[in-house]
Amino acid sequence: MMKIMAEGVIDIAANLKTVQAVMTDAVAARPNQATDKMPTLVAVSKKKSVLMIKGAYDAGQRHFGENYVKELLYKAKDVDLAKLCPDIKWHFIGHLQKNKISQLMNCPRLHMVETISSYEVADSFQKKMKSDLTLNAMIQVNTSGEERKSGILPEQCADFAQHIVEKCPKLILRGVMTIGKPEHDYLCGPNPDFECLIKCRESISEHLNIPVNELDLSMGMSADFKEAIIAGSSHIRVGSTIFGKREN
Numbered sequence: 001m002m003k004i005m006a007e008g009v010i011d012i013a014a015n016l017k018t019v020q021a022v023m024t025d026a027v028a029a030r031p032n033q034a035t036d037k038m039p040t041l042v043a044v045s046k047k048k049s050v051l052m053i054k055g056a057y058d059a060g061q062r063h064f065g066e067n068y069v070k071e072l073l074y075k076a077k078d079v080d081l082a083k084l085c086p087d088i089k090w091h092f093i094g095h096l097q098k099n100k101i102s103q104l105m106n107c108p109r110l111h112m113v114e115t116i117s118s119y120e121v122a123d124s125f126q127k128k129m130k131s132d133l134t135l136n137a138m139i140q141v142n143t144s145g146e147e148r149k150s151g152i153l154p155e156q157c158a159d160f161a162q163h164i165v166e167k168c169p170k171l172i173l174r175g176v177m178t179i180g181k182p183e184h185d186y187l188c189g190p191n192p193d194f195e196c197l198i199k200c201r202e203s204i205s206e207h208l209n210i211p212v213n214e215l216d217l218s219m220g221m222s223a224d225f226k227e228a229i230i231a232g233s234s235h236i237r238v239g240s241t242i243f244g245k246r247e248n
């Protein structure tokens with residue numbers, strides 16, 4: 001799917017177009033066209049240069065996702081990038097350690113933190129953020145139940161959402177996100193991580209009386225964003241399909 005130009009140069013604009021075409025097809029393929037709303041595309045730029053980010057921005061991309069606080073700050077504070085990409089919207093999508101939260105608060109144009117994964121982290125944002133600030137937030141759910149993954153367990157979602165809404169008003173609850181297990185075989189049926197996240201959103205919606213469509217579902221990455229959108233995702237995080245493989 002990814003287009004590579006001569007000498008291995010990656011054509012970011014073409015890759016973005018490809019992703020958008022798949023997104024459009026996937027929206028049309030939703031059963032009963034449940035909703036025809038296009039999802040938000042977050043371009044995951046971790047381990048990619050500011051030059052590549054600028055390339056994507058020039059092609060119209062505005063939302064960018066980063067996994068590491070240090071790397072995000074380095075990029076968000078880059079003077080040239082900030083000047084050339086004034087409308088950039090940063091999403092933090094990585095594992096959050098409590099001792100990094102103050103640093104994250106200093107990120108210019110931080111639009112959303114998608115990985116609020118524990119009471120401790122939520123409370124810490126509430127405590128450390130300046131009183132006149134708010135931040136868009138998503139609850140990270142550990143839908144696959146793998147121990148090494150962070151996130152709230154699905155059955156704790158509704159109570160945790162209530163805690164955020166009542167006790168952490170500086171966080172504006174925007175939805176739920178999952179990473180899930182990679183490489184689900186769709187011949188075996190629907191992706192259980194997606195189904196689980198959809199149920200979590202329902203439980204929060206019922207518990208707090210928030211209309212379901214006011215809560216975003218952040219699910220779907222390069223390998224499965226099409227299936228995620230068909231399943232109802234409103235927010236996808238795509239890295240390697242846009243920027244090329246990452247060196248690990």
Ligand SMILES: *Cc1c(COP(=O)(O)O)cnc(C)c1O
Binds near residue numbers: 044
């Ligand atoms: C790296 C990453 C992505 C993007 O992964 P790709 O497979 O490159 O699209 C999405 N979400 C999270 C949380 C990630 O860490």
